[in-house]
Amino acid sequence: MGFSLSDQHQLLSKIANNDGHGENSSYFDGWKAYDSNPFHPIQNPNGVIQMGLAENQLCFDLIQEWIKRNPKASICTAEGVGEFKDIAIFQDYHGLPDFRNAVANFMGRVRGGRVTFDPDRIVMSGGATGAHELISFCLADPGDAFLVPTPYYPGFDRDLRWRTGVQLLPVICESSNDFKITKAALEAAYEKAQEANIKVKGLLITNPSNPLGTTLDRETLKSLVSFINEKSIHLICDEIYAATVFSQPKFISISEIILEEDMECNPNLIHIVYSLSKDMGFPGFRVGIVYSYNDEVVKIARKMSSFGLVSTQTQHLIASMLLDDDFVESFIGESAKRLETRHKVFTWGLSQVGIGCLKSNAGLFVWMDLRRLLKESTVEAEMELWRAIIKDVKLNVSPGSSFHCLEPGWFRVCFANMDDETMEVALRRIRAFVFQGKEVEAPVKNKRWRNNLRLSFSLKFDEGVMTPRMMSPHSPIPHSPLVRART
Numbered sequence: 001m002g003f004s005l006s007d008q009h010q011l012l013s014k015i016a017n018n019d020g021h022g023e024n025s026s027y028f029d030g031w032k033a034y035d036s037n038p039f040h041p042i043q044n045p046n047g048v049i050q051m052g053l054a055e056n057q058l059c060f061d062l063i064q065e066w067i068k069r070n071p072k073a074s075i076c077t078a079e080g081v082g083e084f085k086d087i088a089i090f091q092d093y094h095g096l097p098d099f100r101n102a103v104a105n106f107m108g109r110v111r112g113g114r115v116t117f118d119p120d121r122i123v124m125s126g127g128a129t130g131a132h133e134l135i136s137f138c139l140a141d142p143g144d145a146f147l148v149p150t151p152y153y154p155g156f157d158r159d160l161r162w163r164t165g166v167q168l169l170p171v172i173c174e175s176s177n178d179f180k181i182t183k184a185a186l187e188a189a190y191e192k193a194q195e196a197n198i199k200v201k202g203l204l205i206t207n208p209s210n211p212l213g214t215t216l217d218r219e220t221l222k223s224l225v226s227f228i229n230e231k232s233i234h235l236i237c238d239e240i241y242a243a244t245v246f247s248q249p250k251f252i253s254i255s256e257i258i259l260e261e262d263m264e265c266n267p268n269l270i271h272i273v274y275s276l277s278k279d280m281g282f283p284g285f286r287v288g289i290v291y292s293y294n295d296e297v298v299k300i301a302r303k304m305s306s307f308g309l310v311s312t313q314t315q316h317l318i319a320s321m322l323l324d325d326d327f328v329e330s331f332i333g334e335s336a337k338r339l340e341t342r343h344k345v346f347t348w349g350l351s352q353v354g355i356g357c358l359k360s361n362a363g364l365f366v367w368m369d370l371r372r373l374l375k376e377s378t379v380e381a382e383m384e385l386w387r388a389i390i391k392d393v394k395l396n397v398s399p400g401s402s403f404h405c406l407e408p409g410w411f412r413v414c415f416a417n418m419d420d421e422t423m424e425v426a427l428r429r430i431r432a433f434v435f436q437g438k439e440v441e442a443p444v445k446n447k448r449w450r451n452n453l454r455l456s457f458s459l460k461f462d463e464g465v466m467t468p469r470m471m472s473p474h475s476p477i478p479h480s481p482l483v484r485a486r487t
């Protein structure tokens with residue numbers, strides 16, 4: 001006597017049965033394509049290259065050297081085992097004092113020492129994923145909403161909404177002004193919510209942006225603070241890519257803006273989400289932070305943090321590492337340099353085949369413009385092109401529609417989760433796709449897409465433009481999107 005799937009569903013909660021996790025989106029379908037046929041230079045050279053994963057893997061040699069030089073930092077070495085018991089039994093949800101000091105210190109350094117952070121305001125969470133849910137639980141009730149400028153990280157739909165019952169309402173940003181967040185767009189989204197009788201509790205921004213790889217300028221940041229003050233709503237600033245800024249303009253944190261003399265701002269409305277997943281490249285450690293300027297939020301978030309603490313073993317290691325000022329200084333500098341080089345080589349390679357990207361100075365990805373390759377400017381056409389890229393070029397890139405981008409034809413391509421050789425293979429495949437299958441690394445079957453790419457290539461060269469303006473413009477199965485459903 002077996003239960004049908006629908007019988008089983010009836011035994012579970014509404015949250016368990018809804019699809020708020022969002023794994024059915026195209027964003028995660030691409031991951032599935034990669035999981036079922038992953039590229040390996042020797043064992044599977046025709047496999048799918050994962051370019052949908054915003055991981056920072058360019059500096060692990062520096063981390064490994066530090067680990068070797070500091071055996072005491074781990075409690076599982078002969079040098080560190082003396083601390084094993086104290087660390088293993090520590091269970092205070094405030095966290096190890098050294099850990100909070102180290103993270104506060106690191107956050108200040110990443111922001112060029114222009115601001116300091118109070119360790120007592122640091123609340124732990126399971127990555128930024130947990131931090132977003134935590135802050136959402138603290139600030140909003142089911143049915144309330146946060147405004148979010150598009151395009152935005154698809155994981156927000158899960159992290160802020162799924163278990164909290166909160167809604168996310170898009171603030172539409174467009175390529176015509178390089179996706180800047182304008183006052184008009186903010187007002188339009190706010191008004192729309194009011195008309196629908198939805199209570200807006202806050203604005204969520206990501207700076208530097210995932211997927212754009214751009215940083216917000218001072219003027220925009222100030223206008224956002226004015227907007228939330230005027231409406232008396234919260235501002236959540238996801239700054240988890242702060243140390244990935246590799247070229248000018250430099251990163252400006254919200255923590256700097258609220259200190260400006262001419263800035264009228266109620267600090268109780270400002271909250272920062274941070275993690276070490278991107279800046280240090282440690283998504284597996286699940287070190288996330290809510291940093292609130294609101295005492296009440298700090299208090300309640302700390303109580304709620306019991307559901308997503310960072311293990312003390314990890315806290316201990318991170319504290320030792322991030323309190324090593326010389327290491328932190330050189331790591332931040334070297335990481336930015338390597339990201340800059342990788343970004344340059346990758347975007348140059350794309351430009352050689354007439355593909356442009358939004359001009360960017362941060363992040364682990366580029367926002368690639370393939371609008372010219374669409375049969376028509378529709379989401380369906382974007383998905384058709386995306387499927388061809390996965391199936392024929394064997395690259396997992398993420399379509400703009402999965403980031404709620406309103407304009408079809410944009411794709412996010414990650415470049416820091418692979419070695420130089422794999423990136424070269426990816427560029428060669430793109431080149432081969434464009435140039436009729438010469439140097440073909442992967443089987444290129446779909447002629448029509450190839451023709452479109454060729455058409456676009458010759459169009460750009462006819463215009464005499466080498467680099468287009470954008471141009472200035474995981475679960476039961478390890479590695480499956482059910483498990484790795486964040487980046």
Ligand SMILES: Cc1ncc(COP(=O)(O)O)c(C=O)c1O
Pocket residue numbers: 054126127128129130153155206210238240275276277283287288486487
């Ligand atoms: C903007 C943004 N916020 C949050 C997250 C989740 O980060 P974490 O691994 O720290 O949970 C990601 C991951 O890609 C992200 O891009």
